[in-house]
Amino acid sequence: MIKKLVLLSVVILSIFFLYIKNSDINQLEIWSVIPSNSLLVFEIKDPLNKWKKFSSEVNENDFKQLKKAVNKELNDFDEFLNNKLDILSENNELIISVSKTSNNNFDLLFSSYKNKLDLNFIIKKLRDSLSFDVSTRIFNSHKIYEFLDDESLFSAVVLGDVISVSKNSLLIEDAIRTSNKKSLQFRYVNNQLFNQVMIQNDLGNIFVNFLELSNSFQDHKHLFNILPDKTFLDIRIKDNIFYLSGFSTNNTKKLNDSNLVDDDMIRVIPRKSNYFTSSAISHKINRDIIEYGRFSFKSSYSNLDHEIIILDIYKSDFLKLNINDFEDNEIIEIQNNIILEVLDSLKYEYEKIYIYKGKKNFYISSSYNSLIEFEEIYTSNNFWRKEIKFSKFLSKLNKNQNTTILLNYKELSKNYSFLDNNILKEIDLISIQLSSINDKFYTTVNFNSNSDSIRVISDSNLTFKAKNKLTSKPFIYFSHVDNSPQVITQDENNILYQLDKNLNKIWEDSIDSQIISKPFIIDYYNNRKKQILFATKNKIYCYDRLGNILSGFPIENPNKNDEIDDINIIDYDKSKKYRISLSSGNKAFLIDKYGKTLKGWNPLVMEDLLVEAPKHFRVRGKDYILLSLENGDIFLKNRKGSNYTGFPVKLENKLFEKIFIDLGQNFNNTSLVALDELGKTYFIGIDGKIKKENQMFRRSKNSKFKILTDPLEKSYIRLSVDDDVIYFKENTLNFKNKIDFTYQFYSLGEGKSFLAVTDPKEKLTYFLDMDLEPKFKNIFNEKDISVIHSKNISYIYTTFNRTISVIEIKN
Template sequence: MIKKSIIFFVIVFVSFFIYQKKFKNTNLEIWDLVPAKSVMIIEINDPLDKWNKFSSSVNEDQFRDFRKLIDKNISELNSFLNDKLNILVDNNNLIVSVSKTSKEDFDLLFTSNSKNLDFQYVLKKAKDSLSFDITTRDFNDEKIYDFSDGTNFFSVVVLNNFISVSKNTLLIEDVIRTSQNKNLSFKNINEDLFNQVMVQNDFGNIFLNFSELSNSFENHKYLFDQLPKSTFFDLNLNENNFYLSGFSNISEEYESSVKIEDNQMMRILPNNTVVFNNSIKTNQKNEKYEVGRLSFLSNYSNVTNKIIIFKKTDNSIIELIKNEVDEKDKINKIKNDSIYPMLRDLEYDHKNLYVFEEEKYLFISSEYNSLKEYIESKNNGDYWRKDLNFSKFLSILNRNQNKNILINFKEFLKNYPLISNTFSKEVDMLSIQLSDVNNKYYTTLNFNSNSTEYDQVNNNILSFNADNNLILKPHIFLSHVNNLPQVIINDENNFVYHLDNKLKEIWRDSIDSEIISEIFTIDYYNNRKKQILFATKNKVYCYDRLGNILPGFPINNPHPSGYIEDINVIDYDNSKRYRISISSENKAFLIDKYGKNLKGWDPLIMEDRIIQAPKHFRLNGKDYILISLENGKVYLKNRRGFDYDGFPVKLDNNISEEIYIDLSQNFRNSNLIALDNLGITYFVGLDGKIKKQNQIFRRSRNSNFKMLIDPRKRSYHILSVDENVIYNNEKTMNFKNNRDYDYQFYNFGDGDSFTIITDPINKKSYTFDTNFNTKFKNISNQNRISILKSKGVYSLYTTFNNTISVIEIKN
C-alpha cells in the first residue's frame, strides 16, 4: 500500500512538473530570453524596413563600410532562407544582444519570433543546400542545434515561438538558463527602464548596461562611475549626426546635482584631446564647483597627459599654498592637503601635485610636463574647437546638463584594440550627457561618422610628392657639384627618385623591387664625381647624378637560388677599386665593381645565417673583414677569407644586432662591441679575446635589446625595450612599445645625442635624449628619419604617405 502511494505521488509530481514547464514555455515573452549580463541590447520592430530607412536617411559617405557589411549579411541570410527573409521579419520583433564571453571576445545573440519561420525547412536547407553538419544536444531539458560547415559555426535554440541564434554556444545555454529563471533576465532586473515613455517611430531602442560595460574599459573605469548602471535609448538621426536619448533606471546611488550652465570648459580643450568629462561637485563646505577631467596625447612621447580642471568661483573654494616652480608659466607645487580629498572623489589620487592658474580655471596634474604641454597648446591656440568637424559636433550638444563626457573615439579605441570593429572604426566623436529629471537621469548619446576624415601633414619648409606611398628612409648625400644635400627616395611601386636640395626632382627610374640596403656613394671613375649604389633583393644598381645607369649594372644576385639580404662597399686603400660584399642566408660573396666573383668569396659558406654583409675596416695598414652569425659566432677575416688568429669567437647567446667597430690608434685598444639577444654586451679585442662583458638590466624575460649605431659610425647607444618601458643607464621611461617600431640614434657631438622611435602604423616619430628628455615635438612620419645639422639648425627629412618633407628646427 505504501509502495503504491509513493508511485502515485511520483506520477502526480512529474505530471505537475511537465505541466508547469509546458505552461511556463507557452507564457514566455521575447524579453524572457535576454540575459541580464548583456552589455548592449538593440530592439527593432520590423527590422528590414527600419534598416532600409536608416540607410536611406544617411548621406553616402557616412558609415560606408559598416553599411556594406550589414547589406552583405542581409543578402546572405536572405539566400539561406530561399528569399523568404521578408516573411520572417515583416511586423516582427528582433532583439540583438552583445555579451562579453571572454577576456578578449564579445559575441552577438539574435532572438526573434519564429511563428513565420518553418524551422524544419531551415534544417533541411542548411543540410542539403549549404552542406552544414547539424548535431543536437540537450541542455536543461531543451534541445540545442549546432550548425557547422568546417569554417562557420553557430548554435540555435527554439523556445515556444522564439528562436535564438549565436556563433557562441555558451550564449545559447544562457538563453535557456534565462528562460527558466527570471532573475537572470535583463528586463526583470531593469524593470524601471521598460516603464519609460519610448518613441514609437524611431529606428529602434538600445539598452546599455554600463555596469557590465565598464569591465571592458579598465583604463577608464572612472568614466563609467559617472554613469547610471543601465539606460535605455531611442535611436534617431539629426543633421547627419546620430543621437540616442532616453532615461536611466532609478538608482539608490542617484544624487541630484546642480546643472552646468554652459559648455565653456569644452572650448579650452587641446586639439589632441582623447577623453574629457565634467560635472558640478560639492566640497566639505557645501560649496558648488565645476570640475573637469582631461586626457590628451603628449606631443613629445606616446603617453597620455591627465589634468584636472577646476572652474574658479567667487567663493574661492580651493585654497592653494604655492611654491613657484616656473616664473614664466606660473606652475606651482600644491602643499595644501585639503585638495586631496576632493581629488580622491574624482578617482585622481596622487601625492605630488602641480597647479597652473589662469583667469577662469585652475589646472592640476601629478605631472609637471602635462601642465607644460597644456600651456604650450594654449599659447599656440591649438584648441579642439578650431577643428571644423568638432566645432559642428560641439554645436549640437545639449546645455544645462549635470554631467558631460566627450570622447575622441578613434584615439580612445587605441587603448582597446580588441574592441575595434567595422562600426567603431567609422565613429569619430562620441558624447554622453546626463540631466536629472524627476530623480532619474535623462541621457543623450551623440556620435558622428569619420568617413570624410583626411590626414594632415606637418607644415614644412620643403616637400615633394611622389606618385606612390614612400617606403624608404630618405638617404642624404652631398653633391660633388655644389656640396649641397641631395636625396634618394623609393616608393611602393619600385620607383627610385633623385631630388636636389630644394626637393626638386632630378631624375627617376623604375627598378625590379624595393631597395633593401643602405645607399652608398662611390667614385666609380676616380674623377671626383659621385655615383649612388644600392641593392634590391635581386640586383645591385649604380647610377650617375643624371640618372644614367653605369656600364655592367645592374649586377644580378650571385646567389641565384636566394635573395640579397644586405650589401657593403669596400675600398681597401682608397684606390677606388671597389669591392661589393653581399650576404644571402649563410653565404657571403665578394665581387669587384664589374660584377666578377673574387677568389675565396664565391661564395664563402658559413654555418648559420649572416647578420649583415661582410664589413671592412683598416687599422695600421692591415685589412679586416667582419662577419657575424645569428648563432653568436664572430669572424674576423683577411682579404682572401681566411680567419685571423683567435677567431671565430663564440658568444654565449644568439645575436641579431649589428656589431659596433670601435677603432683606436692601435691594435690593443681597438674592440668589436657585440650585443646578444639576452642583453649581454661583449668587448672583443682584435686578437679574439673577450676583454669584458656586461649584463644590461633585464626587466623581464621578454626584454628586447637594441644596438643603435650613429649613421657616421662614431658612437653607439644601447636600449632595453619592454612592452611598456624603455630602459637605459639606470633610467627608465614609460613608453608603449611595439616590436615593429624603428629605432635610430644620432650623435652630433658635444653631448648632442638622441634616440628616435618611429611608429610606422600610427605614423609618428618620438625623440629623446640619453636622459629620456624630449628632444623635438612629435613628428608625423612613417619611415626612418634622416637628419642634418648645420649652424645650430637641424634639418629633419621625413616621409608621410607619398610626401617627403624637410622640417627645420633651431637648437
Template sequence: MKKGLIFFVIVIIAGTIIYFNPFQKTSTDDIRLILPETSLFTLQFENTKKVSELITSQPWFEAVEQIPLISDLNKSIQSLDSLNEVGQLKSRLSQLPAWISMHTTSSVELTPLFIMKSEGFDWQLSSIQELGEKLFREPLTLSNQEFDGKEIAVLKSSELSFAVLIEGPYLVISENTILIEDVIRAMQGEESRLLKEGDVLKKSDILLIINSARLDELASVFVEGNDFSFSRTRMSGNVIVDLDIKDNELTFRGSEYNQSGLASNPSDVFGKNLIPLTSSSFSWRPNQVKLSELVNYFQNGFCTITIGRAQAQEQVYLMPVNDTTEVSNALRNMAQGLLAPSDSTVYKEKYISSEIGYINDEKFLRDMVEGLNNDAKAPFYTLFQNFLILSSNLDALKTVLDDFENESTWGRSIERRRILDDMIQETDLTYVQDFEYATDQIRRSLKPKWKQFFAENPEVLDVLNLFKVQLNLTGKSMLVAGNLSFRENFKSPIATDVKALEQQNILANVFTDKEIITKPYIVRNHNNSSLEIIFQDDANNLYLTNKQGEILWKKRIEGGINGKVHQVDYYKNRKLQYLFFTDTLIHLVDRNGDNVDGFPQKAIVSRPFVGSSVIDYANNKDYRFLAVDRRGDISLFDKQGELLEGWNPNTIGSPLLETPFHIRIRGRDCFVAVETSGRIHLINRKATPYDGFPIKVNGRFSGDIVIERGANFNQTFISLMTEEGEFIKSNFSGEIIQQKQFVRPSVNTVFTLVDDALETDFRVVRNDGRVLTFFDSELNETFSVDYPNSRNISVDFYNFRNGKEVFAIRDNDARIMRMVNRNGEFLTPIIPSNGEISMLFYQNRLEYEVFVNFANQMNIYAVKPL
C-alpha cells in the same frame, strides 16, 4: 565570431517559415525573461529590413560595413529578401522583431546571441536542419544536450557549429552553447536577467540596451589595461535609448532606472574659453570638495580636459573658484608643508600672466575632491580667470594657457562654440570626444588583434567625428541624450596608376623676379586669421602672398635671410610682425611690409649669422632673439636688440647641427646646442653649462635633434643619430641612457634622425643611395622605398594624426622631391623643389596642401592621401 555565421544563421531561420505551424502562447512570451544579464549591450529591431535599408543608405555605411557583424547581417537580410521574391518563404522573416545581444567569450572576442520572435507560427527544428542541408549541400548533424531541464540542439557542418533553443515564440541561436545556457538561467531567475524592475521597453525602430555594469568588461575586449575606464560614470543599471539614424549622425535619447538612488547635483558647462581646440575629450561633472579649509571657496563643477601629447594623453582639470586669494593662500601653505627634502623653497613659475605652483603629493587632488579615480594626479596648479587649473603634466597645463592666449579654444571658435551652446547647460555629466585628436591614442591603446583590424580597415575610425553624451538625474531615472556624428570625407580616392599620380592639382602659384632662396613660411593674418605665405628671392625681395596666389606686397631688404622667418607679437597687442636675421642685421617688419620703429637693428658680431630662433621664457612676449654663426657661436639679444651678458657671444667653436633652441623643465631654462662633431651642450639662462654637460659622443651627428619632455631633468631626453648609424639618447642630467648601433650594410650607407614638424614623433632613415629605409620611434623597421639619390637627402616628416603620416623626401643636389605615406606608397610624382617645403592637412576634405618653391615660382599643390 566565425566569418559568415550570421549569414548562415539567418538564412537557416528563414527555412523554418516554410513549415510553419500555429503558435501556442507560453509563459515565456516576454523578452524580459529571455535576455541574460551577461549581455554587454543588446540591439532591438522592430523591423530588421527597415533598419537595414536605412543604414545602408547612409553615406558613412561604406566605412562601418567593414565591421563583420554589420556586413554579415546586411548580406543575410538581402538573402532573405531574395528567398521571398522567388516565393520560397511564406512570411517576411526580415520584418520580424529581432534582438542581437553581444557577449564576451574571450579576452579579445565579442560573440553575438541572436533572438527572433515569430508571429503566428511555431519554429521547427527539423526544418532548420533540412533547409541547411539543401543550402550548404552537405549533411548537418543534429545532437541534443540538456541544461536545467531545457533541451539545446547543436547543429554542425564541416565548418560551422551552432546551438539552438526554441522557447515559445522565440528562436535563440549562438555559436557558443554557454550563451544559450545564460538564456536558460535568465528564464529561471530574475538575478540572471538583463532587464530589471523599473526598466521600460517600448517599440522602436532601433532600441539599444546598455548594461552599464559591464562597460569596463566591454572596453577590456578592445584595449590594454585600464586606458578607458567607465567606472567614473554615475551609471549603475541599464541604459535604454532610442537610436535615430540621419545622414551625418546617429542620435540617441532614453533613460536609465536610477538604482543607485543618487540625487541630482547638476554642474554648469563652464570654462569653454579654456578648452583647447586640440583636446581629444572633455567632460563636466558635479564637484564635492572634501578639504574643510577649501570647501567654501569653490563653486559646483569639475571639468576634465584630455590633451594628446607625443605618446600619451594628459589630463587637465578645471574647478570654478569663489575666492582666488583664499584658494591661492591655502594651496601655497599646502605646498610649503609638503616640500621635498631636496627643495629649499616652494616651486613657482611665472607663465603668461599666471603663477604656476607645485604640491609634492600625488594624492593631493583625490584628497581634495570626492569621487576621483586613482589616475587623477595633479601636482601642478595655477589660478586663472577665476578657475583653479591643475595637471600632472606641466606642458599640458601650459597648453591650456597658451591656447587661451592664442584664442585657439572651443569657446573662441564660432563653429565649436555653437556645438557647446546647443547642449544642455546644466547636467549631472556632460562628455565630449573629438575623434580628430583622439583616434591616434585609441589605436595605440588597442590590443594587437584590434590594432591589426583597424590598420586593415582605417575608415572604421576615420569616419567618426564627434561623440557627445549628457546625463541628468530626475526622480528615479537618469535621462540620457547625445549623438555620434560622422565625417563626410573619410576615404581618399586611390590612385591606381602612374598617370593618376602625375595629375597633381596645383591650387595656386606665384612668380617672383628671381629664384626663390627661402622656404615658403606659412604665417597668420592677425586681422582675419587667414593663412598667408612669406618668402624671399635672390634679389633680396621679400614677398607676402595669400593662398590664392595674389602678391599682397613686395619689399626689398638688405641682404638674404639667414635662418627662419618668425611671427611675434612685439607690442603685446595681438598684432603680429615678422622677425628675421640677415648677415648682421635684426629685421622686424609689420604685416603691411613696413619696418617697425628701431629696426633693422645692427648686431655687433664678428661673423654672419646662419640661423635664428625666438625665446619667450614665460610666454608673456618679453622676447629674446637668438642667432648662431657658422662657427657655432651663439648670440642672445633682448627685445630691443641688445646683446645679453654671457651671450655676446657664447662660444661653442664648432658648427652646430641646428640652431640652438630653448626648453623649460620645472621652471629651469635650458638651451640645447649640438655640434655636428659629436658634442651635446645644455646651457642655462646665464650661459653656463648644466652639470654633466657637454656630453662627447664618437661620430658625426646627422639630421634633427629630438626632445622628449618629462617631469624633470632625469625624465627629459635628447635623442640623436650619427651618420654611421648609432642612436644616442641622453637625459638632461647628462647621462646616456640608450645607445643602439644599426646595421650598416656598407661604408657609404648614412643615417638621419627626422623629427616630426609638429613635434609629436620621430623616425630614423637609412640611405644606401638607392633605397631609403624608415624606422619608427621604437627603432623598428617600418617600410622602405626605391629612391635613387645623390645621398644629399633631407626628409621632412609630418604626423597629422589619424594615421595621416607623410614624408617629403628631397634630393638637395638634384633639386627634386617626392611625397610618401607611412606605408611606403608614393603620393606624388617627382616635383621640382629648391629646398624645404611647408605643408597643411585638411581633415574635412582629406587633402594635404603642399607649398613648394622652385626656381622663381611658389606652387601650392593639393595632394590626396592614399
C-alpha cells in the same frame, strides 16, 4: 470511493500543470531569453524596414563598413530563404544582446520570433546546400543545434516561438537558463527601464549596462563613476549624427544633480584628447558645489597620456588659493587639502600636485611635464574645438546638463584591443550627457561617423616638390595644345614654375619678387595660342607656354613713386587689343599691351586707395570701367576715364571687399553688388541708383563681412566672421578665427557648392557645404586651393611646404 476521487484529482492536476508548463514554453516572450548581465541590448521591431530607414537617412559614405557587412548578410539570408526574408521580418522583433564571455571577448546573441520559419527546412538546407555539419545536444531538457563548416561554428535553440542564435554556445546555454528563471531575465531585473515612454517610429531601442561595462575599461573606470548604473535609450539619426536619449536607473551611486554653468572648460581640450568630462562635486563639510573638468591627451613627445583636472579660477576662495601667488605661465608645486579632497573624490592618482593658472581656470596634474606640454598647447591655442567637425559636433550637444562626457573613439580605442573592429572604427566622436529631471537622469548619447560625406578616391600620386617653400596657390589654366590643365606657382625665392597635367615641371624662371595678381590667360599674338600675364609689385610679366618671356616684357610699373597693388585685363571687343589696368595706391592706370599709358588714365588720381584695379564689363555694346575706393565711393567710367551719369555713388561706410558685377542681358537687370565694412549690402544699378539695401546680422563690433565670388565670377555668397563664429544665411558655426583665415567659394552646379576655409597657421583646409556642415575631411594645406571639377570628380590642388599635390574626390 475517496481514494478514487483523490487519485483522479492528482491525475487532473498533473495534466493541468503539464499543460501550463508547456503553454508557458510555447508562449515564451522574446525578452525571457535575454540575460540580465548583458552589457548592451538592442531591440528592433520590424528589423528589415528599420534597416532600410537607417540606410536612407545616413549619408552614402557614412558607416560604410557597417552597411556593407549588414547588406551582405541580409542579401545572403534572403537568398537562403528563397527571397522570403521580408515575410519573416514583418511584424517581428529582433533583439541583439552583447555579453562578455572572457577578459577581452564579447559575443552576440540574436533572438527573434521564428513565426512561420520551418526549422527542419533550415537545417536540411544548411546541411545539403551549404555543406554544414549539423549536430545536436541536450542542455536542461532543450535541444541545442550546432552548425559547423570550415570557417565558422554557430549554435541555435528554439524556446517556444523564440529562436536564439550565437557563435558562442555558452550564450545559448545562458538563454536556456534565463528562460527558466525570472531573476535572470533582463526585463524582469530592469523593469524600471521599461516603464519609460518610448518613441514610436524610431530606429529602435538600446539598453546600456554601464555598471557591467565599467569592468572592461579599467584604465578609464572613473568615467563610469559619474554615470548611472543602467539606461534606456531611443535611437534616431539626423544630419549624420546618432541621437540616443532616455531615462536612467541609478542604484548605487550619488550623481551630480547641479546644472553646469561653465562651458569654457570644453574650449581648452587639446587635439588628440582621449576624453573630456565635466561635472560637479560638493565639499564634504560645507556642501559647496564646484564644477570640474578632466581630460587626457596624447603627448607629442612620447607615447604617454597626460591627464589634467580643470577647476574654476573664480572658485579660488573655495579652494583656498590666492591668485596673486601665481605668475603667468608659471607651474608650481602645491600642498592644498581642498584640492587633494577633490582629486581623491575623482579617483585621481597622485604623489605630487602641480598647478598652472590660465585666464579662467586652474589646471592641475600629478606630472610637471604634463603641464609643461599643456602650457605649450594653451599659449598657442592648439585646441580641439578649432577642428570644424568637432566644433559642429559640440553645437549639437545639450546646453543644460549636469554631466558631460566626450570621447574621441579613435584615440580611446588604442587602449583596448577589443575595440579594434572595422565597423566600430567608423565612429568618430561620442558624447554622453546627464540632465536631472524629477529625481531621474535623462541621458543622451550622441555619436557621428568619421567617414567622408564626399568620398576621397585617392591621395593622388600627382605631386611636385619645389626647390624652396611655396608661397603662392597653384594657379590653373588649360593648354591650347591639348586642353590639359597646367599649373603656375612660385616659391619663396621668387622662382616661378609651370607644371604639366602630371605636375611635371615644364619650365622655371627667377623673377624680381612675389606675384601680387592672379595669372591672366591671353592670346597676345591673336593666333589661338595662350600666354600667361601677371604682375609683381614692380613689373608686369608675360610668358609663353615654354617659358619664353615675350618681347617688350617685363613692363615697368608706370607709377615711379609706389608699388603695383593689383592688375586686370581688358579686351573691349574680343579683338585681342588688350589693355592692362592697374592700381597703385590712389592712382589708376590703363596701358596698352606694349606698355604705353593711355590718355585719361596717365594716371587717374583718386581721393582714396583703390580696392582693386579698374575692372571692365560690357552691356549692350556699351563699355563700363568700374573703380571702387576704400572710402566707399564707387565710379563707373567710359574708356576715356569720364564718369557716367549718376556716378560716383557714395556708400555710408568704408569698402574693402571687391564689388561683384551681376551682369544681366540689359541695363535694367545689371547690378553692382557692394558689401561695406559694417555688413550693409548695396545693389546698385548702372544708372547710379541704389535699387535696394540689405543689412547682414552684425554680432559684434569685431564682425567682419566678406563677399566671396566663384572663380568663374558668375555667382557669389556673403558671410560674416567673428572671433569665434562664422555666419552664412541662417547657419552658424562656432569656430575660432583670430588669425587670418582665407575663404573661397566654389559653385559646381547641381547643388554642389562649397566653402574652403584655410588656416595657414595650422596648415589645414576645411570644406563646408552651404549649411556649414563638413563636406569631407580636413586636408593638409597652406595656401588657397584650386579645383577642377569633371564627371562628378573634383580634383583639389593643394600646397604644403614645398609640395603641390592633387587629391581626387568623388561628389
